[in-house]
Amino acid sequence: MMAPGLLRLGGGVKFVGVGSIASNTGTGVNIQQGTDTKVGDLLVGIAASVGSNAAWTPVAGFTEIFDPASGCDAEAVYAAASQAGVYGYGQCTTSTSNNKSAITAAFRKAAYDAIGSNATLSTTGSLVIPSVTLSKGGVVVALVASGGTSGTHSPPGSMQTAYSGQPGGGYPTVSIFYEKIGAGASGTRTVTIGGTPGNSTGVLVALIKA
Secondary structure, eight states: BBOOEEOOOOGOOOEEOOOOOOOEESSEEEEOOOOTOOOOOOEEEEEEESSSSSOOOHHHHHHHHEOOOOSSSEEEEEESSSSSSSOOOOOOEEOSSEEEEEEEEEETTTEEEEEEEEEEEEEEEEEEEEEOEESEEEEEEEEEHHHHHHHHEOOOTEEEEEEESSTTTSSSSEEEEEEEEOOOEEOOEEEEEEEOOHHHHHHHHEEEEO
């Protein structure tokens, strides 16, 4: 499920859109941006893998902001888009070959501000993601991943869905939710995890006007 793009958010930040959901069965998975992106848009992405946790290597040009040592095998990255309207930025890689998913969302006039602590859940239920603190008004982004074969993510009531799903049966579920917010602590956000999710994780990322 994808939300319409170019929505003006807090502090002048705009949600542009998402790239195509990417998948692979090997050691890497592509990071792909949408065709509506422009040079300088901020790309925020999450990749996940089925199975045991392994360290990730991000795509060249991307900054890794999240790679938990246990639980769901996931990684979060961000970068300024260096090309407009293209797909394919290479692959985030791990040492293990198994089903992987990845999704990115683009935000215009945005800069990375901060990241909170991650939440984990080993079954279905409420994934309560800890607060992140914004230095000024902007947008809070929830990045969520489940390493099972058919998980589902229901967004917090206050947040909009950029993308939530999987590229096919047997692949991890990945989601990006977002919300306009003022300066200071965001408070927690709760994502409801369903289906057959395996281990799940989620983290809040703060974006402000560039």
